[in-house]
Amino acid sequence: MAEVLDLDAEVLHTYQADVTAWLADLSDGSPPRRILDLGSGTGTGTFALLERFPEAHATALDVSPQMLHRLRDGACARGLDERVHTVLADLDAPWPSLDPADLAWAASSLHHMADPDHILTEAFRTLRPGGLLAIAEMDFFPRFLSDHLGLGRPGLEARVHAALNEDHGGDLNPALLDAGFTLETKRPFVIDLQHPLPAATGRYAQACLRRLRAHLDGLMDGEDLATLDTLIDSDGPDGVLRRQDLTVRTTRTVWVAKRPQQRPSQ
Template identity: 60%
Template sequence: MAGTNTATTTAAVMAEILELDAEVLGTYLSELTTWLGELSDREPVRIVDLGSGTGTGAIALARRFPRAEVSAVDVSPQMLHRLSVKASGPGLADRVRGVQADLDQGRPALPTSDLVWAAAVLHHLADPDRVLSHVFDALRPGGLVAITEMDFFPRFLPEDIEVGRPGLEARVHDAFKGAPDAGWTDHLVRAGFTPEAERPFVIDLPAPLPDATARYAQACLRKLRSHLDGQLPAEDLAALDAVTDDEGPHGVLRRDDLTVRTTRTTWVGRRP
């Protein structure tokens, strides 16, 4: 029972981050989906979103390509439920459908597609090359696969935060980051794709920002904090707790000087 509760809580935290990410970074999503439309040899009418989560990508793609049917594949029924609620509005309910499947287990039935979108999911898989080979089989000749990864978690805080720990956020990120990502071009080639493009999207949103930014910052920083016990001095952990506190005077929910700084890179491959 405890394990189930933990999994449910983790899913809820990730769902909140994904939905706030879509709300705060809507302009970036619009720019990315527009670019994919420019790379496509024709307007996509069948799209697959692998590891869709709550449907950030699926909804953005359905709105960008109004003739498209979008299959959103995710292992979590909670995520897919949130997606179905978001997709219940006019113009989307009959075009976005959830498909529950574990990408590490077997080959989910995918329609022959014009575009497959995989955002921040392939690095979680045990064998991403196997999944990319399956994607290759599911795409029509000339179809595209778009792989997006976050280069680093967003940064939000000014350097001179009022908790006596200048440079706190930089140290948090240094403690959290793993090995550098070599990219996905070689994986695409091994699966049979022709590399089409690689593009970094630099996101630098200055203050003042919409209210959702504070909740986004809090959720992201709390997610980082959950992995950092023993990785930072106690003073840094206490300062991080202070800036993520709901009621504290230094909490991000009370700040009007937050920014959003991050980079996301997209690799695009085409099936010959």
């Protein structure tokens, strides 16, 4: 998972730059000084936000000590160690005491939580009045393959995703309002990368498809699985590491909500 997160940031760096620039526009000339990264993983969101907001400090919260260790190493490598604080925390449990934040960021993490309503309530409590919460969720897992693979299995990738029935979408508006937020805006970011692609695209496709493949036994026929294994593991021209016909297609939706200066009366 850590590899997927880091490769995602490397390949989709223009998406991250677009999102953080949009958040800067929404800050109304008052850039955040204290940022919370909720379910930070390896820190790709933390680093993108600190690059966009050079006066900010970030607190990264995650349940995995390994992820936080990797984040800390990444912060040191980027010269950001004095601007990053890591906190080992299960966000489904009561949160530790935190300083009020100007911006809370949750990227592809809310759908992993057992109780998203609890997360939103705690985020509301932790933000200062007027602070922003930004939630990014992928509408569907990235797609990489042409329908015409040249391996005799057209439509393979569509069948992979149909078998897993992955759906990370949903309407967060009611839950945000119930937590006390006012909805500022919601925006889809359509990602459609064509040739020439970032150098890490093949490794990104391999890591993503390998993660999906781990859940597919018994859900697809043997020929599809064998073809997928060839795509993932082959070092020849049919493998994703060497294919020249890859693309990267996905959509991510970002909600931005505000903690009002005074909580609306119930």
